[in-house]
Amino acid sequence: MKKDIEIPKVEDISVAVVKEWNDEKTEEVFNVYLINLQNKQIQNTLVTSKGYGENQSTGEKINTSVLRHFIGDLDAKDFAKIEPIIEEVFGLNNEYWVSFFQNNQMYDKKFIFLPETICDENMINVPLLNKKGVVI
Template sequence: MKKDIIIPVVKDVYVAIVKEWNDDFSSNDWNSYIINNTREPLETCMIMTRGKHKDGRKTSTMRHAFKVIKARSYEKIELMMEEVFPFENEFIVSYFKGDTLYDKTFIANPNSISESNFKDIPLMDQEGILLD
């Protein structure tokens, strides 16, 4: 029975963390994004974010919903404060493609969010941290 459960593999969907200039506040801000690099839309996409520190501290749990994320596009999830970079930051992503539910947890390890770890981000034409 348990062997009959098929868990679909998440492919070409990522979470990215990028540093961007904010004209309103004249500052560089860190933002997280969900990237759909597939040929199909992601429907009813739910994202839960939270962080936990090895000393027991936790961040608030945030929940975000997107009705549709178009094929080969991206959407901003949330602003990230540098104070949470020493935490293990989780992005739990669930969505439908057709009638199939997909689910994956993306993790940014403590202190991994840094410009020294930047690489090219698909579809965004900029550099940042890519969680896959």
């Protein structure tokens, strides 16, 4: 029965959109990171990302491509870059679905950045990265 299935809760795992300089240090760019704040490694980590929403002026529905990223193992108190993100999609819902194994148990959680929440006013110092960003 559905009620008998135990769904483990994901804690101390975050996704952050971070503002940083590109490799040439000529312009600011945004990158998305997975952050493991746990004291344990997570294994076989997979992240899917997509954007969706509506054009405010036309009402037309917008969907981006679904991207899949295999991160692999992520050590305790560590982070991994998932992907770059462009400012043009900040007006959409930006969804990151993280799945991983720990102690032979599968975990998964959706992290959704709502439209217009990725902005300077919402940026904080991101744990472990020590850079400004928006964290879920």
